[in-house]
Amino acid sequence: ISKKVYTQFHGFLLCFCVHVVFIQLAEDHPTSEDETMVPVLASKKASELPVNEVAYILQADLQYGLSHSEVTRRRAYHGWNEFDISEDEPLWKKYISQFKDPLIMLLLASAVISVLMRQFDDAVSITVAIIIVVTVAFVQEYRSEKSLEELGKLVPPECHCIREGRLEHLLARELVPGDTVCLSVGERVPADLRLFEASDLSVDESSLTGETTPCSKSIAPQPAATNGDITSRSNVAFMGTLVRCGKAKGIVIGTGENSEFGEVFKMMQAEEAPKTPLQKSMDLLGKQLSLYSFGIIGVIMLVGWLQGKHILDMFTIGVSLAVAAIPEGLPIVVTVTLALGVMRMVKKRAIVKKLPIVETLGCCNVICSDKTGTLTKNEMTVTHLFTSDGLHAEVTGVGYNGAGEVLLDGEVVHGYSNLSICKVVEAGCICNDAVIRNNTLMGRPTEGALIALTMKMGLEGVQQEHVRKEEHPFSSEQKWMAVRCVHHAQQDKPGLYYMKGAYEQVIRYCSTYNSKGLMLPLTSQQRELYQQQKSYMGTAGLRVLAFASGAEMGHLTFLGMVGIIDPPREGVKEAVGTLISSGVAVKMITGDSQETAVSIASRLGLYTKGSQALSGEEVDQMDIQQLSLIVPRIVVFYRASPRHKLKIVKSLQNTGAVVAMTGDGVNDAVALKAADIGVAMGQTGTDVCKEAADMILVDDDFRTIMCAIEEGKGIYNNIKNFVRFQLSTSIAALTLISLATLMNFPNPLNAMQILWINIIMDGPPAQSLGVEPVDKDVIRKPPRNVKDSIITRSLIVKILVPSVIIVCGTLFVFWRELRDNVITPRDTTMTFTCFVFFDMFNALSSRSQTRMVHEMGLCSNRMFCYAVLASIMGQMLVIYFPPLQMVFQTESLSIFDLLFLIALTSSVCVVSEVIKKIERWRGKGSELIDTTDSFNEV
Ligand code: ATP
Numbered sequence: 001i002s003k004k005v006y007t008q009f010h011g012f013l014l015c016f017c018v019h020v021v022f023i024q025l026a027e028d029h030p031t032s033e034d035e036t037m038v039p040v041l042a043s044k045k046a047s048e049l050p051v052n053e054v055a056y057i058l059q060a061d062l063q064y065g066l067s068h069s070e071v072t073r074r075r076a077y078h079g080w081n082e083f084d085i086s087e088d089e090p091l092w093k094k095y096i097s098q099f100k101d102p103l104i105m106l107l108l109a110s111a112v113i114s115v116l117m118r119q120f121d122d123a124v125s126i127t128v129a130i131i132i133v134v135t136v137a138f139v140q141e142y143r144s145e146k147s148l149e150e151l152g153k154l155v156p157p158e159c160h161c162i163r164e165g166r167l168e169h170l171l172a173r174e175l176v177p178g179d180t181v182c183l184s185v186g187e188r189v190p191a192d193l194r195l196f197e198a199s200d201l202s203v204d205e206s207s208l209t210g211e212t213t214p215c216s217k218s219i220a221p222q223p224a225a226t227n228g229d230i231t232s233r234s235n236v237a238f239m240g241t242l243v244r245c246g247k248a249k250g251i252v253i254g255t256g257e258n259s260e261f262g263e264v265f266k267m268m269q270a271e272e273a274p275k276t277p278l279q280k281s282m283d284l285l286g287k288q289l290s291l292y293s294f295g296i297i298g299v300i301m302l303v304g305w306l307q308g309k310h311i312l313d314m315f316t317i318g319v320s321l322a323v324a325a326i327p328e329g330l331p332i333v334v335t336v337t338l339a340l341g342v343m344r345m346v347k348k349r350a351i352v353k354k355l356p357i358v359e360t361l362g363c364c365n366v367i368c369s370d371k372t373g374t375l376t377k378n379e380m381t382v383t384h385l386f387t388s389d390g391l392h393a394e395v396t397g398v399g400y401n402g403a404g405e406v407l408l409d410g411e412v413v414h415g416y417s418n419l420s421i422c423k424v425v426e427a428g429c430i431c432n433d434a435v436i437r438n439n440t441l442m443g444r445p446t447e448g449a450l451i452a453l454t455m456k457m458g459l460e461g462v463q464q465e466h467v468r469k470e471e472h473p474f475s476s477e478q479k480w481m482a483v484r485c486v487h488h489a490q491q492d493k494p495g496l497y498y499m500k501g502a503y504e505q506v507i508r509y510c511s512t513y514n515s516k517g518l519m520l521p522l523t524s525q526q527r528e529l530y531q532q533q534k535s536y537m538g539t540a541g542l543r544v545l546a547f548a549s550g551a552e553m554g555h556l557t558f559l560g561m562v563g564i565i566d567p568p569r570e571g572v573k574e575a576v577g578t579l580i581s582s583g584v585a586v587k588m589i590t591g592d593s594q595e596t597a598v599s600i601a602s603r604l605g606l607y608t609k610g611s612q613a614l615s616g617e618e619v620d621q622m623d624i625q626q627l628s629l630i631v632p633r634i635v636v637f638y639r640a641s642p643r644h645k646l647k648i649v650k651s652l653q654n655t656g657a658v659v660a661m662t663g664d665g666v667n668d669a670v671a672l673k674a675a676d677i678g679v680a681m682g683q684t685g686t687d688v689c690k691e692a693a694d695m696i697l698v699d700d701d702f703r704t705i706m707c708a709i710e711e712g713k714g715i716y717n718n719i720k721n722f723v724r725f726q727l728s729t730s731i732a733a734l735t736l737i738s739l740a741t742l743m744n745f746p747n748p749l750n751a752m753q754i755l756w757i758n759i760i761m762d763g764p765p766a767q768s769l770g771v772e773p774v775d776k777d778v779i780r781k782p783p784r785n786v787k788d789s790i791i792t793r794s795l796i797v798k799i800l801v802p803s804v805i806i807v808c809g810t811l812f813v814f815w816r817e818l819r820d821n822v823i824t825p826r827d828t829t830m831t832f833t834c835f836v837f838f839d840m841f842n843a844l845s846s847r848s849q850t851r852m853v854h855e856m857g858l859c860s861n862r863m864f865c866y867a868v869l870a871s872i873m874g875q876m877l878v879i880y881f882p883p884l885q886m887v888f889q890t891e892s893l894s895i896f897d898l899l900f901l902i903a904l905t906s907s908v909c910v911v912s913e914v915i916k917k918i919e920r921w922r923g924k925g926s927e928l929i930d931t932t933d934s935f936n937e938v
Contacts, residue, residue: 041177041253043192043260047222047233051196051251060178060251062196065162074176081175081191081255083262094142098134107323110316110751117312126316128887129755133323136763143336157687159190162249179252183243186666186686192259193237193250195219200246204688205231207240208260214244230260242688244666278338278359278719281790282331285723289730296734297321300741307744320751321737323758330726334719337770341715349698350708351682357694360676361712365583365783366657367705368648368675371590371597372543373445373684374662374702375604376566380449384542384563386533387420388513388526395456400441400448402455415458419517422459424560427547429454429462431483431498444474446545449564450500469495476591476641476665480505482553499548499556502593502639503534506546506558513558522558530561537563538595541603573604575706580605583782584709585657589637589645597638607635616640619647627651645671658786660705662697663689679705706779713781714774717849720790722769725846728799729839732806733757736835739811746823748814752888753832756878760836764867765843772847772861794919798849801915805908806838813904829879829890830897836875837905840868845912850920852913 046054055062066074098104107130114123157172162180172190175181181193189203195217202214209231219235230238237243237250239261256262297318304314335355342352352358372378385393385406393413397404406413406421416422428450434443436455441448454460466485474481480501486493499506512519513526530546537544542563550556576586586606590597594613601607613636619627628651637648642665649671652659661675664685669692672678680693681700690696697704733754740748749757760766813834817827847864848856859865878884880892 041194043194043230043233043236043238043253046192046194046253047236049194050221051194051219054194054253055196055251058178058251058253060180062180062249062251063162064165065180066176066178067164071163071174071176071179074178075174078176078255078258080173081252082173083256091142095134095138098138098141101137104130104134104323106319107316110312110319113312114316124887126751129320129752132759133755136759137332141332157188157190159187160184175252175255177252177255177258181250181252183237183248183250185243185245185247186688187243188687188691189237189239189241189243191239191252192254192261193248194253195235195237195248195250197249198246199248201237201243201248202245203237204242204244205238207242208238217248242691244688278716278790279331279334279355282334282723285791286330289727293322293730293734296738300738304741307741309747313747316751317737317747317754320754320758321734323755330723333722333726333767333770336767337715337719337722340771341711341718345708345711348704348707348711349682349701350704350711351696351698352694352708353696354694357677358712358715360658360694360786361709362716362784363658363786364660364677364709364712366585366587366652367579367660367662368587368589368645368652369662369702369705370664370681371588371592371600372566373664373681373700374697375568375572375588376600377569378445378566378684378700380445380543380564380566382449382453382562383565384537385421385424385453385560386537386562387424387560388530388558389420389515390529391418391420393421395453397452397456399439400436400452401439402452402458402460404452404456406453406457413457420514420560422457423514423549424547424562425450425454425457425459426462427498427549427559428500428545428562429459430466430485431481431500431547432463445566446543446564450545450562453562466495467491474501476667477643478505479591479639479641494551496549496551497553497556500545502591503530503544503546503561504593504639506548506556509553509556510548510550510558511555512550514560519557526558530558534561534593535595537561538593539599541565541596541599543592543596568600568604569701569703572702575703576605578779579706579709582780585632587635587637587648589640589648591641592638594636594638597636601636611635613638616644619644624651624654628654631655642667642671646674649675658783662705663693664700665689668692710774710779713778713784714772716784716790717775717778718770718772720795720849721772721846722766723790724795724798724849725769725843726766728802728806728842728846729757729760731799731803732810732835732838735803735807736810739807740814745814745818748810748828748831749835750828750889753828756832756874756888757835757839760839760871763871765840765864765871768861768863768867769843769846771863775848775851775856777851794849798912798915802842802845802908802912805911806835806842809838809904809907810835813901825885825889825891826893829893830901832888832890833875833879833893833898834901834905836871837901838908840871841905841907841909842912843868845909845916848916850916852916853909 041054041057049057051062060066099108107126111123111126111130114120114126159170159172159175160182161168161170161175162182167182175191179191181190183189183193183201195201196219198217198219202216204212204214206212211231215231215234217234217237222233222235236253237248239254239259254260300321301314301318304317305311338355338358341358342355345352369375379399381398382395385395391408393406393408395404395406408418408421413421432447432450434441434447434451436448436451451460454462465488467488468483468485470484472480472482478501480499482497482499484495484497486495499509507527507530510522513522534544534546540563542565544561544563546561547559548556549559579586588597588601588606594615598607598613607613610633612630612633614630614634616637616639619637619640624647627647631648631651632655637644642663645661645663645668649659649661653676658676660677660679661671662679662681663669663672664681666686666688669688672680672689672692677695678693680690680696682690682696682698683700685693685696695708736748740746810831814827814831817830843864844853847853847861878888879890885891
């Protein structure tokens with residue numbers, strides 16, 4: 001027995017020791033039944049250990065990566081690399097919390113008092129009405145929360161990871177501890193990584209530490225003695241931080257909530273998103289209206305009581321009126337409308353990351369766009385080739401393949417048949433990082449065009465014959481790229497430099513030129529000739545790339561140039577035209593030369609008589625004030641680089657413009673942040689730039705910006721329509737009861753009927769106004785002034801006129817019914833139905849501020865049709881269905897009554913349509929003034 005006890009104890013002790021060791025190694029080791037499972041490593045521990053030990057603990061192979069089956073196994077244990085944003089509060093609790101609203105509590109109180117006073121009918125009616133009102137509010141709030149949640153999922157982070165020895169591109173959420181991740185410039189770190197390879201890596205950790213200067217990273221283990229501060233862990237790249245420079249590889253040590261970012265994320269969740277200006281103004285409006293309503297309701301109750309009306313009745317009516325008249329749904333509907341609009345934009349391939357941008361889109365009056373890839377297709381093809389000794393060849397064929405020929409005076413040039421041409425093609429091929437495989441390009445399109453040219457010449461083997469010894473990578477600032485290579489057969493030699501880039505840059509490094517194989521000194525005459533050739537190709541809209549080679553960087557031999565065509569994207573010209581005519585100025589910012597930029601801009605209808613172009617260098621020489629003076633007239637910024645963009649944005653904003661700026665590179669991030677609308681490219685854009693942007697164009701297309709502006713304007717209009725409808729109903733209901741009380745009439749609507757009206761006002765018909773399809777003409781309207789309030793004079797007229805008609809019409813019906821001097825259920829049913837029908841017709845004309853109902857089409861907003869049909873059906877049930885008749889104290893009406901009411905209530909729609917017509921007729925002149933006032937003409 002003692003042996004058995006000893007063995008058991010021994011086993012237990014062993015387990016205990018293993019456990020302690022694991023706890024030592026992995027501070028965050030989750031408790032698990034599965035002893036074979038890999039722990040996650042705390043970043044502090046991982047930074048102290050040598051890389052191979054980290055790999056050993058995580059059971060990972062740094063070079064080969066994990067196998068797919070191992071990934072699945074680990075995921076089953078560690079879960080996805082994401083944060084659980086599941087609701088902590090169950091739905092029923094959220095529902096119950098709706099009853100905490102003071103008004104609802106007051107209504108409940110009046111139900112209880114009714115019970116105490118043995119008025120059971122009233123008690124039941126009020127309770128039913130409260131449940132309906134609370135349910136509508138709950139559904140609205142839930143929808144708003146859900147749609148906001150969806151927004152967060154629109155841009156899932158991606159990453160590069162090595163699995164089973166292959167580099168894979170996957171979603172960051174698929175990572176598990178032990179995965180090997182490759183990082184490069186502009187990327188977002190997808191999980192906590194212990195770095196094991198890093199060249200020149202610096203990471204922006206501001207999301208974690210608030211420190212904006214990027215910190216450089218290495219791979220050496222950190223001494224255990226350093227303090228616990230995460231900034232000291234310089235060999236760990238933290239999830240959510242951004243790679244500003246360099247390349248690296250790392251092993252995943254912590255994912256999802258086990259990462260350092262997990263803590264920050266939890267804090268971010270707790271932080272409420274800032275409200276948009278519109279949401280804020282709606283909150284304010286809601287509060288102001290509540291205050292007025294309370295005042296009026298107080299007076300109504302007091303006067304009613306003085307008139308000797310039943311106090312409980314007056315109290316219930318007062319509270320119901322408060323529920324109905326106070327537009328508590330206003331801020332929520334604004335949020336839902338904005339969020340649903342954003343979802344609609346996703347379908348049009350624009351991802352809006354921040355809700356306030358939807359509003360800003362309608363105010364945007366200047367768009368600064370990159371040329372390559374946004375205005376043009378970024379499908380590059382070499383069409384012309386000019387050698388340093390004066391030969392001019394043409395190149396046929398399109399796309400990234402070898403189909404096509406190089407023709408010199410009509411003769412096909414192939415292989416080494418012409419030495420001068422061959423030298424240009426060779427340099428373009430050696431100084432190149434792109435690869436074309438199976439007609440697909442991997443790498444930069446400009447370089448892809450050169451590889452395709454090499455294939456057309458049959459020289460694609462040249463690259464393999466050379467070994468790269470040194471590299472000066474291309475950057476938009478520098479505008480050239482160079483490599484030093486040696487031929488396989490001459491490995492002992494220092495090799496040659498091959499350079500390609502913008503003509504002005506390349507020529508600066510040259511002292512000779514190639515003339516049929518001879519190196520002749522570069523004369524000013526020769527330079528003049530090249531300059532002419534460059535301008536000739538540029539004026540034809542071609543991107544010009546020059547080539548040189550030689551033993552020494554300052555003394556290269558000029559080889560020649562190629563002209564690359566990059567056709568404008570389809571539809572961009574039309575989009576530019578529409579934008580300009582609606583008062584939005586479009587400016588092109590490009591790294592290309594003046595001739596190329598101006599030629600493309602003219603082709604797109606951007607650059608017209610009187611337009612001006614400015615170079616990046618000139619931008620450098622001016623300060624923001626000087627630039628502000630001329631910037632409205634500049635249409636093209638050529639030879640510009642990302643660093644000029646910030647100055648351009650600031651000077652435009654100085655003139656009062658609301659600026660949208662596009663960008664894709666790491667260096668564009670600052671300008672995108674500074675712009676009112678930072679637009680990042682979805683395909684070519686880096687994570688850094690997407691992080692800084694407010695909006696992402698999924699397919700990099702300029703037209704998408706126009707669609708987004710259109711949607712932005714449409715959403716704003718829809719919110720305006722909604723506000724108009726809700727306020728006019730609110731005011732009408734309040735005024736009706738107030739007047740009836742002041743005139744000492746009996747109450748024209750009872751409490752339940754008022755609550756029913758509230759459901760229509762806040763509920764489906766009102767909400768469906770928010771999803772009204774965008775009017776095609778809206779894009780032609782000039783941008784809104786940012787300072788303009790949503791409540792304009794014209795809107796006030798459109799709110800007040802229907803309110804007056806509704807009040808007069810309803811009072812007329814009530815007065816007509818009251819002629820017998822006895823108040824019967826029929827009287828209130830008539831008044832009630834009259835009010836509801838008025839509201840339906842009011843909603844119909846509220847669908848647009850400018851377009852007539854017949855122009856919009858009755859069924860163009862399906863949701864609206866369903867909502868109105870449902871409301872009418874509901875109203876019919878309330879009038880004709882006996883149990884509901886009890887609740888609402890109604891009586892059946894005859895068909896003639898209904899026809900009479902329809903005829904009367906349609907007047908509100910007719911009058912609103914007449915107002916639109918008058919405004920349109922008067923507005924023709926003022927619209928012209930609006931457009932001329934726009935930024936374009938300043
Ligand atoms: P845009 O702003 O319109 O998108 P861009 O930013 O693409 O233009 P850059 O890529 O900065 O412009 O190119 C500027 C110039 O640099 C080009 O006109 C060309 O002469 C040269 N260039 C472009 N790509 C390369 C490259 N891969 N290697 C060497 N030179 C290049």
